Amino acid sequence: MSSVRLSDIPRTSGFRVGLVFLALFGVSFSGLSGYTYWKTAIYLKQEVDANLYRQVDSRTGQPAALRLQEIRKHADQDHEGRVPHTLFAEDGSVLAGALQALPPGEKFDIPREFRWDKPGGGHRPIRFIKHRLEDGTLLVVAQDVYDLLEFDELLVHALVSGGIVFLLVGLVGAFWLGNSTRVRLNALSEAIKRIVEGDLSRRLPVKGSYDDIDRIATVVNGMLDELERLMSEVKGVCDDIAHDLRTPLTRLIARLERAQRRGLQAEEYAQTLDAALDDAKGLLSTFRALLRISEIEDSVRRSHFAAVDLNRIGWDAVELFEPLAEERGITVQMIESTRPATIAGDPQLLFDATCNLLDNAIKFSPDHSTVTVQVSEAERRVTLTVADQGPGIPEAERDAVFRRLYRSESSRHTVGNGLGLSLVAAVSRLHDLKLEVDDARPGCIIRISGAELIG
CATH class of the missing domain: 1.10.287 (Helix Hairpins)
Known part of the structure; x- marks a missing residue:
């Protein structure tokens, strides 16, 4: 097997198919990741906003004095300023709460964000709602969203990292697929090269995976x-x-x-x-x-295919050769199948093939012997068998006897031209049938099988 160069891999069909699937999965991954991030971010912000609206409703329903007292108490308890509630006068001065200044913006009752500079130093991202009360004071309900933004950042990093890993794994897979394809094609090319050079016994390697x-x-x-x-x-x-x-x-x-x-x-x-x-x-x-x-x-005769009953073919051949067999005291018997053995084929060619088999069987059978023509059917497949009681065909010659003009040494002095079995083989190939030679002990059995029943 020839070596595979790394520079050859990107030109292989396997690598390119791998890249196509990587692009498709990449687009799908990006879409799914974006959708997941979008839905998560919206859900978390909606939860914060819903909590802010609940706080506004709760503070609005309190009496003014109680509201002022509760906001001061809340500010004392919320040391870290996680949920800073603040009450401002109409002029913007602080009445109670953790915020030192009114958040920027003229819109009321709409959640917004700003960066809060805490009195002790540092700053925190705050999401707030500004609400005007009936007495003219301004209520600001806020919540620290640093954890929310941190989670948002971690989610983005995780999705980006996953995308990078996905890309690397996909590229490795594409290279592996391209290398696998290149190795197989190199093996095929090497085998084809040997065949072109004249080694007709060479065959293309088959992996056994039944792929394309x-x-x-x-x-x-x-x-x-x-x-x-x-x-x-x-x-x-x-x-x-x-x-x-x-x-x-x-x-x-x-x-x-x-x-x-x-x-x-x-x-x-x-x-x-x-x-x-x-x-x-x-x-x-x-x-x-x-x-x-x-x-x-050359399959010229395929146009003459029609429904043929092999039982009828067998009987016609037997009737034709019975007089010749009787001259030597040979009995020709016909055993037909129990049901019509109708197949698709050329009637004349099938008859000629049967006659050639029967002629050979009679020619090589001893006097006063028996030649049997049998048509059988099993699992919707029909088999035509011709058996004699002659010397048989040696196992070493069972493939060669179907070669044109081939004649074994034992039959060279027998009348004939060595083309009978070649014609039978050609007819079998035309009809996609299997031709087999077996030993009858004594004698020879030639079997034509694989014909599918029709009707």
Whole structure:
């Protein structure tokens, strides 16, 4: 894995997504913090104002003499001047209370604030209400709001500190996310580079978290599996063409050259031409089958999909091959599912695939044996199985037999061109079906499964 430079991280999509979410959460945090601060400050001031109004109402309801006496008594008890009540004459002189001067401002009965210079030194923030009494005197009810302002300052500091911590944690998270994305993309880039250089067995790393990158890597890996299979088939086809088609071509050329060099009778010429025509037709049939497989793999036939009953396909194939099987005393039996096995597919291609499987089964089965075609259904999935009692397919060759023109050593002298199972594989891929080879002990079982019931 290549190293990740710090300067590369801000350019990653993960880092940028992290910053976007940091900005969104930052705006949300700021809005929530501002709203919390605003509501708290308003609530505390309203509580102070409500208490001041209650004090004004209480003092206003007292007789003048009692009010003067109570204010003097209150001033003696409130040594720290936390709630300084003061009564002023009309000219502004102090009659009783802790304040030495009338607070500034012409408005009455409205809470306001000012800075009170205390007689002993220092100053305190005071919130007060100035009220004119019936006798013309002025009542000032006040409350020290130093604690309120201190709490307000602490709240602001806490919100700012929380915002800074939030920002730092968000930036660290964005860098971590960007680094994580960069590391994964570096691993993907390295794997793709190896693939481009020719290592088709290499696959993109999958973390297992099933996130977007994992989904893309899984799709690309599936594409690489298919590409590797096709490349392997191309190589195998080239090898098999060179091996299997060389013999009929050599035989055809030899016959024609022999006919050219020797003076043959008309009957011998006719026999030679018939044999050459048979070889040429065999070659043409092989190439025609190759073209048909290519057409199937290109999904050209998907437009012909319709509702197909695999039970009907199986019976039609059995009826077609029963005469051929009877010549060797082979019994072909059909076991259908208990309900209609209707799937979406191309009827002709599915019939051709079944016929190829049945043809192979009869071809490699011993005389007086049994070949079974079975259609079964479980959990709304249909399976078509063809089983014989022949020599079977060795486990090492079970993947290779579906390659075009592949023929095992044991079947090279059997009539055929090695394309039957390749066509079956192509039809299975077109229909998204799973093709499996198993051992019947004795014999071979080929199973086409995964078709979903419709209707």
